[in-house]
Amino acid sequence: MQIFVCIKQVPDSGQIRVHPVTNTIMRQGVPTIINPYDLFGLEQALRLRDRFGGEVTVMTMGPPMAVDSLRKALTFGADRGVLLTDRVFAGSDTLATSYALSYLIRKAGETWGAPDIVFCGKQTIDGDTAQVGPGIARRLGLSQLTYVSGIDDMDLTDRQILVRRRGDHGVQVLRSRLPVMVTMMEGSNEIRRGTQADALRAARAEIVQWNAATVGISDTSLCGLRGSPTVVKKVFAPTARDEKAEMISTEGISPSGMAEALVDQIFSRQPGLRDDLFRQAAGH
Amino acid sequence: MKRELPERFRSYRHVWVFIEFEHGRIHPVSLELLGEGRKLADQLHVDLAAVIVGSGRAALHEVAATTFSYGADVAYIADDPVLADYRNEPYTRVITSLVETYQPEIMLLGATVLGRDLAGAVATTLKTGLTADCTELAIDGERSLAATRPTFGGSLLCTIHTLNYRPQMATVRPRVMAMPTAQERQSGRIVEFPVDLREEDMITKVLDFLPDTANEAAQLAFADIVVAGGLGLRTSENMQLVRDLAQVLGGDWGGSRPLVQKGWIPAERQIGQTGKTIRPRLYIAAGISGAIQHRVGVEGADLIVAINTDPQAPIFDFADIGITTDAITLLPTLTRVFRQRLAVNRMAG
Ligand SMILES: Cc1cc2nc3c(=O)[nH]c(=O)nc-3n(C[C@H](O)[C@H](O)[C@H](O)COP(=O)(O)OP(=O)(O)OC[C@H]3O[C@@H](n4cnc5c(N)ncnc54)[C@H](O)[C@@H]3O)c2cc1C
Ligand SMILES: Cc1cc2nc3c(=O)[nH]c(=O)nc-3n(C[C@H](O)[C@H](O)[C@H](O)COP(=O)(O)OP(=O)(O)OC[C@H]3O[C@@H](n4cnc5c(N)ncnc54)[C@H](O)[C@@H]3O)c2cc1C
Numbered sequence: 206m207q208i209f210v211c212i213k214q215v216p217d218s219g220q221i222r223v224h225p226v227t228n229t230i231m232r233q234g235v236p237t238i239i240n241p242y243d244l245f246g247l248e249q250a251l252r253l254r255d256r257f258g259g260e261v262t263v264m265t266m267g268p269p270m271a272v273d274s275l276r277k278a279l280t281f282g283a284d285r286g287v288l289l290t291d292r293v294f295a296g297s298d299t300l301a302t303s304y305a306l307s308y309l310i311r312k313a314g315e316t317w318g319a320p321d322i323v324f325c326g327k328q329t330i331d332g333d334t335a336q337v338g339p340g341i342a343r344r345l346g347l348s349q350l351t352y353v354s355g356i357d358d359m360d361l362t363d364r365q366i367l368v369r370r371r372g373d374h375g376v377q378v379l380r381s382r383l384p385v386m387v388t389m390m391e392g393s394n395e396i397r398r399g400t401q402a403d404a405l406r407a408a409r410a411e412i413v414q415w416n417a418a419t420v421g422i423s424d425t426s427l428c429g430l431r432g433s434p435t436v437v438k439k440v441f442a443p444t445a446r447d448e449k450a451e452m453i454s455t456e457g458i459s460p461s462g463m464a465e466a467l468v469d470q471i472f473s474r475q476p477g478l479r480d481d482l483f484r485q486a487a488g489h
Numbered sequence: 490m491k492r493e494l495p496e497r498f499r500s501y502r503h504v505w506v507f508i509e510f511e512h513g514r515i516h517p518v519s520l521e522l523l524g525e526g527r528k529l530a531d532q533l534h535v536d537l538a539a540v541i542v543g544s545g546r547a548a549l550h551e552v553a554a555t556t557f558s559y560g561a562d563v564a565y566i567a568d569d570p571v572l573a574d575y576r577n578e579p580y581t582r583v584i585t586s587l588v589e590t591y592q593p594e595i596m597l598l599g600a601t602v603l604g605r606d607l608a609g610a611v612a613t614t615l616k617t618g619l620t621a622d623c624t625e626l627a628i629d630g631e632r633s634l635a636a637t638r639p640t641f642g643g644s645l646l647c648t649i650h651t652l653n654y655r656p657q658m659a660t661v662r663p664r665v666m667a668m669p670t671a672q673e674r675q676s677g678r679i680v681e682f683p684v685d686l687r688e689e690d691m692i693t694k695v696l697d698f699l700p701d702t703a704n705e706a707a708q709l710a711f712a713d714i715v716v717a718g719g720l721g722l723r724t725s726e727n728m729q730l731v732r733d734l735a736q737v738l739g740g741d742w743g744g745s746r747p748l749v750q751k752g753w754i755p756a757e758r759q760i761g762q763t764g765k766t767i768r769p770r771l772y773i774a775a776g777i778s779g780a781i782q783h784r785v786g787v788e789g790a791d792l793i794v795a796i797n798t799d800p801q802a803p804i805f806d807f808a809d810i811g812i813t814t815d816a817i818t819l820l821p822t823l824t825r826v827f828r829q830r831l832a833v834n835r836m837a838g
Contacts (some may be wrong), residue, residue, distance in 0.1 A: 335609065339610045371602065372603065373603055374701055377698055378697035392756070433618075434652075435618035437648070438649065442645055443646055450795065450810060450811035451810050452805075452811045453811070460822040464823040471771065474792055474810070475791065478791075482831060483834040486831035
């Protein structure tokens with residue numbers, strides 16, 4: 206079977222810094238990682254390949270350096286990586302991103318065989334919209350299965366797939382038909398370490414690189430900033446509240462003294478809450 | 490970068506809220522959005538409409554009545570057995586054809602599992618903009634929806650517009666907007682939208698639904714008192730100090746996102762943009778710096794108390810009461826003082 210896994214290279218969020226003067230995000234020198242949510246899809250893809258045979262292709266749209274993430278995915282055992290990179294994609298919102306990715310997936314399908322499953326991450330840790338997976342599904346006419354906590358069964362002959370899906374109030378058991386777009390829940394599996402052989406292969410592997418023209422995009426007005434209906438009008442720092450926090454003094458005061466003062470302060474600001482607490486304590 | 494709204498979108502009017510109605514329950518976020526939608530509609534001098542999708546005439550009309558008491562002027566009802574359980578395909582079809590027929594200028598959905606699954610598919614079908622997880626919605630001077638959301642990096646917000654496409658779509662997480670108070674016996678206009686769906690055409694089938702058993706952590710969002718810890722607590726063992734204080738106060742507990750990543754607390758205990766949004770009467774944050782993603786999850790609290798060793802920590806910018814001291818020492822003392830005060834009162838009572 207053919208499985209495609211969409212991954213996004215993201216800044217390692219723990220290490221992002223904001224410039225203290227200009228308030229802009231300092232991306233230079235920030236290490237990048239594969240979006241952690243994408244690894245649950247990748248591991249699921251590898252398990253399906255191990256069981257049913259076939260190939261796992263990892264793909265991303267991004268700057269040339271996104272090759273690193275694809276290569277990293279190969280060390281876990283993916284069979285090939287494809288990068289879609291072109292300046293026309295700069296500034297894409299989710300609609301423009303799913304547009305570009307749908308062309309990438311179509312072209313990859315023509316090259317290696319149409320995908321039975323396309324995995325996306327549940328969301329990313331930077332943009333964090335969870336909109337690209339559904340966008341791809343819609344554009345390619347794939348059945349959309351988001352928040353999947355487990356794939357219980359699959360039958361390649363009658364093209365059925367049985368999944369459990371995490372809803373807001375419980376778990377849905379769904380049966381659908383391939384091809385599908387799946388996003389996996391975090392914690393549904395753990396990415397494997399990859400073998401020595403995978404590491405060696407990944408180091409030497411050639412990552413396929415395509416641009417807008419090679420995947421067949423002729424109308425670049427639907428790409429990048431131009432093709433994005435959302436426009437970021439302003440970026441700003443949150444305003445501090447008008448009154449600053451009232452600070453409890455600590456100079457030469459014992460922890461119990463501080464705690465007493467803090468409790469006094471809380472109770473005087475929230476007398477209703479104090480009364481309720483006392484009432485509960487008194488067992489009423 | 491001002492762009493003209495294309496002619497075909499100029500007739501788009503009114504504010505819509507998608508009502509999440511599942512297993513006989515309206516999701517509270519839908520009512521919160523009606524409160525917010527009402528304000529936007531009043532500013533624009535247009536109607537506020539509720540979009541109700543499901544199966545069963547009586548139940549859906551009852552939902553419509555509820556939405557009227559929360560401020561809706563109009564309710565669009567799509568009623569069909571195919572729509573009984575949420576599924577992406579039929580819901581996307583119905584919502585997109587409703588939008589194409591009645592042309593709203595703004596459409597709001599909850600950023601729940603259902604809302605996120607649906608909004609992305611609808612926006613892509615309509616080829617319009619969708620702003621995720623907004624914390625603030627406003628109308629600017631040019632009738633445009635200004636949707637504000639936190640941006641990555643931990644300390645900034647950005648305002649996003651959908652300038653030349655309609656509808657302008659946005660999702661908002663539960664508990665971010667205040668719950669409006671219901672007005673009794675309000676009426677509104679009901680529009681029954683004919684649905685043309687056949688179960689045979691549906692590719693995805695719902696075979697079963699396993700409801701969650703009452704999950705104790707699910708109460709966190711609704712707790713009156715919440716105590717939370719951050720990386721300043723240093724070790725996972727020190728989370729016990731947070732739980733102890735919460736217990737004495739009869740409240741609930743949680744933590745910042747890095748604690749989830751470190752495995753100190755379960756994911757459903759995370760507070761903030763990508764965790765739970767809380768609106769307690771009292772929030773005590775111990776060893777939490779107050780990054781924007783954390784802030785947006787707690788700003789609705791009535792009283793915020795911050796314990797942090799760093800007087801420059803951003804949390805003091807939005808806390809009501811602050812104390813610069815070691816939380817690991819203060820927490821157990823605070824627990825003891827609260828326990829004593831409550832015990833004294835127990836004897837008095
Ligand atoms: C702070 C911030 C806020 C933003 N807010 C919005 C907004 O509200 N609305 C909007 O439309 N855009 C928004 N954007 C732009 C958006 O982040 C980009 O379009 C981005 O390319 C994709 O969105 P995402 O990161 O949210 O992905 P998500 O939709 O969260 O990603 C889900 C999955 O899709 C796949 N995927 C996503 N991007 C790629 C890629 N480039 N290559 C391969 N697979 C991919 C991955 O599997 C990923 O896990 C925002 C960007 C930032 C930095
Ligand atoms: C897309 C995205 C989504 C996010 N979503 C969330 C979210 O939902 N919730 C969330 O919380 N974060 C979220 N984050 C992470 C957020 O940006 C911050 O990194 C995080 O909130 C910081 O956690 P913290 O305050 O515990 O740790 P730190 O920022 O490391 O702060 C620790 C604080 O403890 C103080 N301290 C140290 N020792 C002591 C002591 N002994 N006593 C008292 N204080 C002490 C320090 O002065 C410091 O202020 C998100 C980030 C991204 C990029």
